[in-house]
Amino acid sequence: MRTVFWQDGTVRLIDQTRLPSEFVILACHDWREVAEAIRTMKLRGAPAIGVAAAYGLALAARQSQAATPAALLADLEDAAAGLRATRPTAVNLAWALERMLRRALHPSPNRGGEGGEVAAIQTALLAEAEQMADEDVATNRRMGAHGATLIPDGARILTHCNTGALATVDYGTALGVMRTVHEQGKRLHVWVDETRPYLQGARLTAWELQQLGIPFTLITDNMAGHFMQRGQVDMVFVGGDRVAANGDTANKIGTYGLAVLAQAHGLPFYVVVPTSTIDLTIPDGAHIPIEERSPEEVTHFRGLRIAPDGVAAAHPAFDVTPQRLITAIVTERGIVRPPLDSNLRAIVEKRP
Amino acid sequence: MRTVFWQDGTVRLIDQTRLPSEFVILACHDWREVAEAIRTMKLRGAPAIGVAAAYGLALAARQSQAATPAALLADLEDAAAGLRATRPTAVNLAWALERMLRRALHPSPNRGGEGGEVAAIQTALLAEAEQMADEDVATNRRMGAHGATLIPDGARILTHCNTGALATVDYGTALGVMRTVHEQGKRLHVWVDETRPYLQGARLTAWELQQLGIPFTLITDNMAGHFMQRGQVDMVFVGGDRVAANGDTANKIGTYGLAVLAQAHGLPFYVVVPTSTIDLTIPDGAHIPIEERSPEEVTHFRGLRIAPDGVAAAHPAFDVTPQRLITAIVTERGIVRPPLDSNLRAIVEKRP
Numbered sequence: 001m002r003t004v005f006w007q008d009g010t011v012r013l014i015d016q017t018r019l020p021s022e023f024v025i026l027a028c029h030d031w032r033e034v035a036e037a038i039r040t041m042k043l044r045g046a047p048a049i050g051v052a053a054a055y056g057l058a059l060a061a062r063q064s065q066a067a068t069p070a071a072l073l074a075d076l077e078d079a080a081a082g083l084r085a086t087r088p089t090a091v092n093l094a095w096a097l098e099r100m101l102r103r104a105l106h107p108s109p110n111r112g113g114e115g116g117e118v119a120a121i122q123t124a125l126l127a128e129a130e131q132m133a134d135e136d137v138a139t140n141r142r143m144g145a146h147g148a149t150l151i152p153d154g155a156r157i158l159t160h161c162n163t164g165a166l167a168t169v170d171y172g173t174a175l176g177v178m179r180t181v182h183e184q185g186k187r188l189h190v191w192v193d194e195t196r197p198y199l200q201g202a203r204l205t206a207w208e209l210q211q212l213g214i215p216f217t218l219i220t221d222n223m224a225g226h227f228m229q230r231g232q233v234d235m236v237f238v239g240g241d242r243v244a245a246n247g248d249t250a251n252k253i254g255t256y257g258l259a260v261l262a263q264a265h266g267l268p269f270y271v272v273v274p275t276s277t278i279d280l281t282i283p284d285g286a287h288i289p290i291e292e293r294s295p296e297e298v299t300h301f302r303g304l305r306i307a308p309d310g311v312a313a314a315h316p317a318f319d320v321t322p323q324r325l326i327t328a329i330v331t332e333r334g335i336v337r338p339p340l341d342s343n344l345r346a347i348v349e350k351r352p
Numbered sequence: 353m354r355t356v357f358w359q360d361g362t363v364r365l366i367d368q369t370r371l372p373s374e375f376v377i378l379a380c381h382d383w384r385e386v387a388e389a390i391r392t393m394k395l396r397g398a399p400a401i402g403v404a405a406a407y408g409l410a411l412a413a414r415q416s417q418a419a420t421p422a423a424l425l426a427d428l429e430d431a432a433a434g435l436r437a438t439r440p441t442a443v444n445l446a447w448a449l450e451r452m453l454r455r456a457l458h459p460s461p462n463r464g465g466e467g468g469e470v471a472a473i474q475t476a477l478l479a480e481a482e483q484m485a486d487e488d489v490a491t492n493r494r495m496g497a498h499g500a501t502l503i504p505d506g507a508r509i510l511t512h513c514n515t516g517a518l519a520t521v522d523y524g525t526a527l528g529v530m531r532t533v534h535e536q537g538k539r540l541h542v543w544v545d546e547t548r549p550y551l552q553g554a555r556l557t558a559w560e561l562q563q564l565g566i567p568f569t570l571i572t573d574n575m576a577g578h579f580m581q582r583g584q585v586d587m588v589f590v591g592g593d594r595v596a597a598n599g600d601t602a603n604k605i606g607t608y609g610l611a612v613l614a615q616a617h618g619l620p621f622y623v624v625v626p627t628s629t630i631d632l633t634i635p636d637g638a639h640i641p642i643e644e645r646s647p648e649e650v651t652h653f654r655g656l657r658i659a660p661d662g663v664a665a666a667h668p669a670f671d672v673t674p675q676r677l678i679t680a681i682v683t684e685r686g687i688v689r690p691p692l693d694s695n696l697r698a699i700v701e702k703r704p
Contacts, residue, residue: 020659020660021657193574194548194650194658194659195574196546196548196572196573196574197572199658199659202650202651202658202659202663203658203659203660206659206660206663207660210660210662210663216664217664217665217666218647218650218651218659218663218664218665218666219650219665219666220548220549220573220605220606220650221548221572221573221574221606222545222547222548222573222574222605222606222609223605223606223666223668223671224609225606225608225609225612225671226605226608226609226668226671227666229608229671229672253572253574253575253578254572254573254574254575254577256577256578256581257574257576257577257578257609257613260577260612260613260616261609261612261613263616264612264616295570298546298554298570298571298572299554299570301653301656301658302656304653304654304656305373306546306551306554306555306653307372307546307551307554307555307558307570308372308555308558308559308562310562311554311558311562311570312568312569312570313569313570313571314569314570314571314575314579316575316578319575319577319578319581320581
């Protein structure tokens with residue numbers, strides 16, 4: 001089962017806010033429902049929200065009443081703006097929407113076929129979204145194969161947030177690497193940060209690892225240093241939401257602290273991202289917009305208040321790990337080692 | 353209102369597991385109820401559990417049916433063993449019980465007065481517990497005065513767990529320092545780590561700061577590094593549960609990670625503890641027993657499961673911050689700076 005997919009003219013997605021207690025598939029009949037699902041984190045993870053937005057735009061094309069390609073493109077621009085505005089940090093969202101809009105301008109070699117130009121664009125956009133979904137899975141498997149070469153038998157790997165099948169269309173990024181290691185028959189043990197405030201680690205990563213049969217131990221985020229100090233962690237693997245041209249990486253809040261701890265203990269710190277997460281248009285992490293989410297997501301848990309009434313709370317959803325703390329970045333095109341600035345550019349600009 | 357006190361022949365304490373949603377005072381009629389309250393963290397904080405255990409032993413003396421001092425002392429040894437076994441890390445518990453048992457051996461200059469020797473011991477133990485409670489408050493105010501000299505006007509202080517009135521009989525240790533600064537009319541802003549899994553920061557520290565009118569922002573534990581990186585934290589103040597002879601300090605899980613982050617950002621890291629928390633009998637932190645609590649406290653929140661069924665979780669309740677990461681230790685007898693090993697011994701062994 002994929003995290004997000006097209007079925008019967010609707011975008012379907014697993015509602016991740018209900019996991020692990022309930023497994024619910026949402027059907028979105030309107031691109032605005034897709035946007036709302038992304039905004040409210042029913043679906044999250046940089047690769048997953050990129051593909052979901054692509055499907056959302058394919059849905060917007062079907063919803064449009066436009067009679068001409070120009071009118072349809074105007075509708076698509078509106079929908080893309082709405083989808084893009086949902087979450088600012090992950091670059092995959094903008095990347096996916098740009099790719100979809102380019103495709104809308106060049107729907108197919110045989111444009112103007114049956115149903116006319118508008119229908120051709122509608123068909124092309126769905127095909128493009130489906131292709132992006134397939135590519136995501138293939139990309140993740142390639143990252144898994146590259147990343148697995150970094151992991152010796154018996155490794156104890158600490159990870160943060162969820163970077164598994166649920167963060168992508170399927171298979172995962174950082175967790176996909178661990179999955180590959182497991183499929184190769186190597187032993188591993190995963191330390192799973194619960195990842196406050198949304199608990200993606202406790203709710204989603206634990207759930208995925210349990211299903212895969214990979215041994216793990218759930219910990220609160222503030223225990224990571226303790227287990228590193230005790231010599232029980234060999235390396236850290238995380239995903240990423242946006243990598244700047246110099247290698248600075250935005251990822252789920254708490255990642256930066258882990259990178260500092262990894263360095264203090266001499267542990268390798270690996271980031272696993274598809275090249276679509278690398279944003280060469282910004283020089284460094286200072287240019288990555290950090291999403292501020294509602295403080296209520298910190299003061300409440302599933303509607304239950306955990307702090308006194310009227311308390312001020314902060315909720316930056318991401319932080320930026322500077323490139324100097326990153327040992328290597330694993331992409332579908334290979335492992336990028338320092339100097340990250342020149343090597344990232346080379347791997348992104350190289351023809352796949 | 354004190355966190356723990358004697359009233360009408362019972363030990364009363366604020367049930368901190370119910371805060372901030374409910375304010376409930378428990379009345380313990382049996383020392384075993386006091387032990388259970390400590391074990392289940394209805395009352396926590398190294399100084400508070402020390403005094404609660406002392407009151408518990410005074411209660412045990414009242415409960416005893418012993419007709420002779422020797423029989424009473426045997427009952428007291430049993431009760432002390434039961435109280436001591438509740439939580440292994442904080443040394444204040446053992447310290448308080450030893451002091452009470454010494455007092456039982458030397459109840460008063462005029463021993464054997466009205467009611468005989470057994471009654472004299474009973475009276476002496478309650479007096480000793482009351483004196484320890486009073487001393488705790490006075491000690492905290494002295495630590496506050498010493499620690500306040502470290503804090504400039506407008507400081508932005510990050511703290512972990514709860515070190516306020518609720519962690520002591522009244523006033524607090526690290527939070528007591530901030531309270532003194534506030535009373536002195538200096539401005540300050542406190543970053544409050546929520547402190548998973550028990551949420552002492554979100555539930556207790558936020559509640560105390562709100563009542564004191566001290567400005568603060570609640571954050572999840574994994575946000576501390578982000579705000580340090582952004583230059584929004586000036587210093588870290590924490591309490592301690594046991595300080596070894598060389599200055600290594602056991603404190604609530606997550607403290608060690610904060611100390612590593614503080615050093616990486618060049619921020620001072622201060623520990624505030626009464627001298628009763630300093631254990632000169634052990635050379636370093638490797639000898640401090642780290643309490644392992646139930647994994648259910650990680651996988652559940654107020655009875656609500658937050659991780660899949662059957663998940664393995666770890667729950668070390670404390671970690672150890674090595675002395676090299678500690679800028680200074682604030683005690684009621686003054687501020688102890690490096691070299692901590694010799695300076696701690698000097699301040700503990702000096703006559704008060």
